[in-house]
Amino acid sequence: MKTLVTVREIRERSKALKAEGKTIGFVPTMGALHGGHASLARRAARENDAVIASVFVNPAQFGPGEDFETYPRDFEGDAAILESLGVDSVFRPAPGEIYPEGFATKVEVSGLTDRLCGGDRPGHFAGVATVVAKLFNLVRPDRAYFGLKDAQQFFVLKRMAEDLNADVSLVPCPTVREPDGLAMSSRNLRLSPEERKAAPRLHAALELGRKLALSGETDPKAIIESIVEEIRKSPLFEIDHVEMVDTKFLKPVGILKPETAKEARGEVLAAAAVRLGKTRLIDNFIL
Amino acid sequence: MKTLVTVREIRERSKALKAEGKTIGFVPTMGALHGGHASLARRAARENDAVIASVFVNPAQFGPGEDFETYPRDFEGDAAILESLGVDSVFRPAPGEIYPEGFATKVEVSGLTDRLCGGDRPGHFAGVATVVAKLFNLVRPDRAYFGLKDAQQFFVLKRMAEDLNADVSLVPCPTVREPDGLAMSSRNLRLSPEERKAAPRLHAALELGRKLALSGETDPKAIIESIVEEIRKSPLFEIDHVEMVDTKFLKPVGILKPETAKEARGEVLAAAAVRLGKTRLIDNFIL
Numbered sequence: 001m002k003t004l005v006t007v008r009e010i011r012e013r014s015k016a017l018k019a020e021g022k023t024i025g026f027v028p029t030m031g032a033l034h035g036g037h038a039s040l041a042r043r044a045a046r047e048n049d050a051v052i053a054s055v056f057v058n059p060a061q062f063g064p065g066e067d068f069e070t071y072p073r074d075f076e077g078d079a080a081i082l083e084s085l086g087v088d089s090v091f092r093p094a095p096g097e098i099y100p101e102g103f104a105t106k107v108e109v110s111g112l113t114d115r116l117c118g119g120d121r122p123g124h125f126a127g128v129a130t131v132v133a134k135l136f137n138l139v140r141p142d143r144a145y146f147g148l149k150d151a152q153q154f155f156v157l158k159r160m161a162e163d164l165n166a167d168v169s170l171v172p173c174p175t176v177r178e179p180d181g182l183a184m185s186s187r188n189l190r191l192s193p194e195e196r197k198a199a200p201r202l203h204a205a206l207e208l209g210r211k212l213a214l215s216g217e218t219d220p221k222a223i224i225e226s227i228v229e230e231i232r233k234s235p236l237f238e239i240d241h242v243e244m245v246d247t248k249f250l251k252p253v254g255i256l257k258p259e260t261a262k263e264a265r266g267e268v269l270a271a272a273a274v275r276l277g278k279t280r281l282i283d284n285f286i287l
Numbered sequence: 288m289k290t291l292v293t294v295r296e297i298r299e300r301s302k303a304l305k306a307e308g309k310t311i312g313f314v315p316t317m318g319a320l321h322g323g324h325a326s327l328a329r330r331a332a333r334e335n336d337a338v339i340a341s342v343f344v345n346p347a348q349f350g351p352g353e354d355f356e357t358y359p360r361d362f363e364g365d366a367a368i369l370e371s372l373g374v375d376s377v378f379r380p381a382p383g384e385i386y387p388e389g390f391a392t393k394v395e396v397s398g399l400t401d402r403l404c405g406g407d408r409p410g411h412f413a414g415v416a417t418v419v420a421k422l423f424n425l426v427r428p429d430r431a432y433f434g435l436k437d438a439q440q441f442f443v444l445k446r447m448a449e450d451l452n453a454d455v456s457l458v459p460c461p462t463v464r465e466p467d468g469l470a471m472s473s474r475n476l477r478l479s480p481e482e483r484k485a486a487p488r489l490h491a492a493l494e495l496g497r498k499l500a501l502s503g504e505t506d507p508k509a510i511i512e513s514i515v516e517e518i519r520k521s522p523l524f525e526i527d528h529v530e531m532v533d534t535k536f537l538k539p540v541g542i543l544k545p546e547t548a549k550e551a552r553g554e555v556l557a558a559a560a561v562r563l564g565k566t567r568l569i570d571n572f573i574l
Contacts, residue, residue: 105447
């Protein structure tokens, strides 16, 4: 596996693969890789001739006071995982390679970023959309793989890629979970033992809400209330948001159509964000 | 010459040219083509295997109350000119092809867009940067050609392309002028006979300023004043701005280094925008 650090190197590698007629699957990450990332890379390997991953803790998507400094980093571990998965190259740029002096451009997606994590973290998705627009231009992938734990991120990036006519298919991949249901996340590493023990309650609460919908409850307020109530049973959680939105515009939904829950047509996103001590965790389900 | 109207058609044409190993020169325009555009297309033809032009009056770069509706349009004339110049294809999308329902993405370049036309026309350069980012993704040119009459546009787009790692060289091309000095512009078509007669004064005033600098005047205030004074000799002009800025950040310059004027190292932009009746004209020189 090649480790590439400059814009020039990644561009050349992408061109070399294309010159060989190979399709490229791209897995952008912030490192501290876990089973969720591995599932993305495995799927990318199945569906493409070559896989390029990136490991870049993107300062532009962290707000002031957020956890940029303490975000987990372990490039040696990451490289070992990616190599074992048959990844062709990993792009690991320094921040100055991505944001050189004088950098002045921002890619913003409006509307879809107003609520959920976009509401909690102003500027976050502009940081994400900008760096991914850059990475798409550098890697020129045929397909790019994103985990649905970050559902809003996927919908925002899909909109951005379509709007900017980036010639890439965005592939949403199911959330991978620990045996106790906790969605895999690099940030789980930062939980104290007590917090880690409490953390699966987030998924459990969402499961409760999902089952309520599946059992015929069509009022999003009732579903949200049941999720909030279940989370609040533990005093360790602080809730940033619990919302139900449509998956096209990410705006609050009204009374659900009975078939929405029954057929799970991908129309409604129920998403929650909580803080457990200093660690922010998110999870969701889609109906 | 092919006329392409859909995103799919332009993408396929670009891919076909690349598959033949051809380099692509790109000339983005808003139509109503004149000698300035022709000079861009001629240079693109000299430096590339194939030329793609676009003709799209981009609604996103016009503010409320600006001249989107009345902007000159003459696609038959444009097509004849492009064909005579040996252009391979012209991309002429409908607005809905570029901005489909739900479109939500904006590319913004900060700092460089604060002053000059960016100051006079809020949102203008976000509209320009967004559509050009899209066109670069669709056409995938090796080189893209821009006239220096729109100097700020060139500097903003160069910054955008570098920042987003678009794999394209932006080529600045000299302003082409009418025999009386007026910079060629599609908007010249909208001048009344009286306005058209007065219009060359804009270039004449800038020439006065340029000669003042070349003769050793190093105070931008004095140079700007002489330009303003000369423009004001005609009562037909209203001035939007006359400014001298550096070409890197487009911020006002202090006292010029004597060598700036003498060697014309491309470091200082003197730019003016005026209104002649309902028509806005711009021009500039670079030292």
